[in-house]
Amino acid sequence: MRLSRYFLPILKETPKEAEIVSHRLMLRAGMIRQQSAGIYSWLPLGLKVLDKIGDIVREEQNRAGAIEVLMPTLQSADLWRESGRYDDYGEEMLRIKDRNKRDLLYGPTNEEMITEIFRSYVHSYKDLPLNLYHIQWKFRDERRPRFGVMRGREFLMKDAYSFDVDQDRAREAYHRMFVAYLRTYARMGLTAIPMRADSGPIGGDMSHEFIILASTGESQVFCHKDVLDLPIPAEDTDFRGDLKPIVDQWTSFYAATDEKHDEAAFAAVPADKQVSARGIEVGHIFYFGTKYSEPMGAKVAGPDGVVRPVHMGSYGVGVSRLVGAIIEASHDEAGIIWPDSVAPFRVGLINMKPGDAAVDGACERLYADLGRAGVDVLMDDTDTRAGAKFATMDLIGLPWQLIVGPKSLAEGKVELKRRATGERELLTIEAALARLGAK
Amino acid sequence: MRLSRYFLPILKETPKEAEIVSHRLMLRAGMIRQQSAGIYSWLPLGLKVLDKIGDIVREEQNRAGAIEVLMPTLQSADLWRESGRYDDYGEEMLRIKDRNKRDLLYGPTNEEMITEIFRSYVHSYKDLPLNLYHIQWKFRDERRPRFGVMRGREFLMKDAYSFDVDQDRAREAYHRMFVAYLRTYARMGLTAIPMRADSGPIGGDMSHEFIILASTGESQVFCHKDVLDLPIPAEDTDFRGDLKPIVDQWTSFYAATDEKHDEAAFAAVPADKQVSARGIEVGHIFYFGTKYSEPMGAKVAGPDGVVRPVHMGSYGVGVSRLVGAIIEASHDEAGIIWPDSVAPFRVGLINMKPGDAAVDGACERLYADLGRAGVDVLMDDTDTRAGAKFATMDLIGLPWQLIVGPKSLAEGKVELKRRATGERELLTIEAALARLGAK
Numbered sequence A, B: 001m002r003l004s005r006y007f008l009p010i011l012k013e014t015p016k017e018a019e020i021v022s023h024r025l026m027l028r029a030g031m032i033r034q035q036s037a038g039i040y041s042w043l044p045l046g047l048k049v050l051d052k053i054g055d056i057v058r059e060e061q062n063r064a065g066a067i068e069v070l071m072p073t074l075q076s077a078d079l080w081r082e083s084g085r086y087d088d089y090g091e092e093m094l095r096i097k098d099r100n101k102r103d104l105l106y107g108p109t110n111e112e113m114i115t116e117i118f119r120s121y122v123h124s125y126k127d128l129p130l131n132l133y134h135i136q137w138k139f140r141d142e143r144r145p146r147f148g149v150m151r152g153r154e155f156l157m158k159d160a161y162s163f164d165v166d167q168d169r170a171r172e173a174y175h176r177m178f179v180a181y182l183r184t185y186a187r188m189g190l191t192a193i194p195m196r197a198d199s200g201p202i203g204g205d206m207s208h209e210f211i212i213l214a215s216t217g218e219s220q221v222f223c224h225k226d227v228l229d230l231p232i233p234a235e236d237t238d239f240r241g242d243l244k245p246i247v248d249q250w251t252s253f254y255a256a257t258d259e260k261h262d263e264a265a266f267a268a269v270p271a272d273k274q275v276s277a278r279g280i281e282v283g284h285i286f287y288f289g290t291k292y293s294e295p296m297g298a299k300v301a302g303p304d305g306v307v308r309p310v311h312m313g314s315y316g317v318g319v320s321r322l323v324g325a326i327i328e329a330s331h332d333e334a335g336i337i338w339p340d341s342v343a344p345f346r347v348g349l350i351n352m353k354p355g356d357a358a359v360d361g362a363c364e365r366l367y368a369d370l371g372r373a374g375v376d377v378l379m380d381d382t383d384t385r386a387g388a389k390f391a392t393m394d395l396i397g398l399p400w401q402l403i404v405g406p407k408s409l410a411e412g413k414v415e416l417k418r419r420a421t422g423e424r425e426l427l428t429i430e431a432a433l434a435r436l437g438a439k
Helices: A021-028 A044-063 A077-083 A111-121 A167-187 A225-229 A244-251 A263-267 A319-329 A357-372 A386-396 A406-410 A429-435 B021-028 B044-063 B077-083 B111-121 B167-187 B225-229 B244-251 B263-267 B319-329 B357-372 B386-396 B406-410 B429-435
Strands: A032-036 A039-042 A074-076 A094-097 A103-106 A130-139 A154-164 A192-196 A207-213 A219-224 A255-257 A274-289 A299-301 A307-309 A311-318 A347-351 A377-380 A400-404 A413-418 A424-428 B032-036 B039-042 B074-076 B094-097 B103-106 B130-139 B154-164 B192-196 B207-213 B219-224 B255-257 B274-289 B299-301 B307-309 B311-318 B347-351 B377-380 B400-404 B413-418 B424-428
Touching: A021 A032, A021 A319, A032 B074, A032 B111, A039 A044, A044 A130, A044 A154, A044 A167, A044 A319, A074 A077, A074 B032, A077 A103, A077 A111, A094 B094, A111 A130, A111 A154, A111 A311, A111 B032, A130 A167, A154 A167, A154 A319, A167 A192, A167 A207, A167 A244, A167 A274, A167 A311, A192 A219, A192 A244, A192 A274, A207 A319, A219 A225, A225 A274, A274 A319, A311 A319, A347 A357, A347 A386, A357 A377, A357 A400, A357 A406, A357 A429, A377 A386, A400 A406, A406 A413, A413 A429, A424 A429, B021 B032, B021 B319, B039 B044, B044 B130, B044 B154, B044 B167, B044 B319, B074 B077, B077 B103, B077 B111, B111 B130, B111 B154, B111 B311, B130 B167, B154 B167, B154 B319, B167 B192, B167 B207, B167 B244, B167 B274, B167 B311, B192 B219, B192 B244, B192 B274, B207 B319, B219 B225, B225 B274, B274 B319, B311 B319, B347 B357, B347 B386, B357 B377, B357 B400, B357 B406, B357 B429, B377 B386, B400 B406, B406 B413, B413 B429, B424 B429
Parallel strands: A192 A255, A347 A377, A347 A400, B192 B255, B347 B377, B347 B400
Antiparallel strands: A032 A039, A074 A103, A094 A103, A130 A154, A154 A311, A192 A207, A207 A274, A219 A255, A219 A274, A274 A311, A299 A307, A400 A413, A413 A424, B032 B039, B074 B103, B094 B103, B130 B154, B154 B311, B192 B207, B207 B274, B219 B255, B219 B274, B274 B311, B299 B307, B400 B413, B413 B424
16 A cells, blocks of 8 residues: 555644553554544554454454354344343443334343344254354443543444353353464464453353453453463364363463452462553453343253253453554554554555655565565655654554665665564665565 | 354245345345344354455455545434534434433434544645545434345445545546446446436436346336446556546446436437336445535645635445345345355355265365365255255355265266256366366
């Protein structure tokens, strides 16, 4: 993409309303625009990141055997009356009346609807296990929306729902999502720690929040230091095999949110291994048994012919929130530092002297060669002065900057800068292309 | 994908509520489920088609120089008060109050919001032309939602908005979308005819609906027969060049919807070239000048330094509606016939005798080889009887069926059936793979 034909509305001023760094940087980098309290438009740069995060989530859900569907944003209130949640949900639920005075609501989550889909079609254990997920906009009418996309009202969430014949099979489904989540966050360059979370009235050990550490985190968390260095399950993990050993390894170390923190157990962790930090929740997995299937009549016949309510779990990832969370975890004074896997473009190609035939020629060649090799490039071909170009590239945080100026070019060289480290190298065009995987 | 692990809830009965063939087939093929009047869940098979259509739309928008953003589903009523449309829009607008009693609405379209984005960042002709589009769910509270996804209330639309310094430049933007639309529909296997449409109070010739012919179409349309055979602009069309000759060629033939039909002009078409048929609208492009930029203060400084309201156009494609429209245009008694480009899977691989070692082995090999070659396969590895397997494959309409049974396999052969023509061939496994592009 040529910057001259792109829409990248960089802000020079730091917006006053932004309280945290990710919100500030997303506004300044022209990634989002607030339309109402907690409701944002995603501008081109922001949307590219949002899509890349969604794609990673999708790939790992599919790998774990979950199947993608897409439920609508609006739901019938009657569905929520069946589960009893319509009256319980409180003011965070956005309630709507249509032209025929029927009660609708903007879905804050989809347990009821997916249970309705399940009960309409599935009646036998033979069709299980089943895990259906979707990536769809949700709405929660937060009393105080803030922190940009970190606590918005309209937000994008991946929510998966598993259906199993009994609790043992449901535990296997839970393990599959547990492992998928480890892979999902690792692929985004994040160290996400599964922490025991409140499992509600159902009790038990099958509720984990996935937390990344960041000084701006919303809650206090506690863990054993070694959990930060555990190996991430490989791409060829057999999701139809026994995943318990992986889950056991991860859950053998102390790790808990404030809510579930156990001072005594934490005291047993060696002092030099005690980590107490701020954390950001980026996912939550949860087994809730027959909480919805029972009142809503979602039942399957087991191998013994007896019909029983199906056992369910739900598995959420905050897709739009992750854009902010990644920035909270990866930025410096100059701006964002995107992990390669979610970067909106891989390379920022800076033409230092548009109009200079040699520089233009070199840039066009690099742009074309990188493009052919499938490397996504943003080329700054504008007339802006050099300082501003560098500042913009640092702000938007592309992993690599490739700088083409008349002086180096006269010696046959271009400059390659790694955004994360600031490391710079003078390379021939050939060598630069090779370094970026386009040779 | 193995059918045994997929979620494909085929209905045996034809649903009574479905009045048209696409609605019936989408319900029977397990593509959608109605959740409320005019509000649908997209089940796995339906979602795959919806995504493929969205991807084609996106690729052609990008090729034409439009840039993707994503605006939220909910909008502030204040924005619509600026344009004057909040009070004018009528009952089709879903009006909402949030917990703080602020007026929101579920966007039926996005002229106001995109104008707000534009005016916030762009102030000079130097940043033009600009065309921003998004693919997002919309809501129109239809008095009588019907025909499944063809006239739903919550529906997926691509809407693009162009911004230009004057009407001449706006005409160029219009031409780019005109040509992009020709390519978009052709890639989906559709013959879509641009027809002069009502341009509203602004008048002029810059309003076209794109119509496909189908006997179940909602409106009467009229055109010159030769327009059906015009060449589609090639992939390497230069969208920065002059596209007027292409637009002139397409608009030189008579083609009009009921609304704009001119009996006298149509009578001048040779009798054997007069086509009068039913049509389905699948897109609408529209130049509306300064209708929104003027009241909302979206202005740019021209080359002469004078600040004037920007000239705008809007360009819609009914993405979810297209799923139904394609089925209306391409089906037979047995079910759907997907054009290759939007088919949920390219090949349906039928194991005629699960449990037979030779048949299982051949199926696994075909499944693996096709998968490696990037061919998307749905393998029916279930215990269902042969007749039902064939009926399901015909119903869901994958372009190719590859049938592996013990008898042919004993002679080293498998059967390949083309869904569209019913043509069948006995081929060696090697030859079948080659035919499907996996060799």
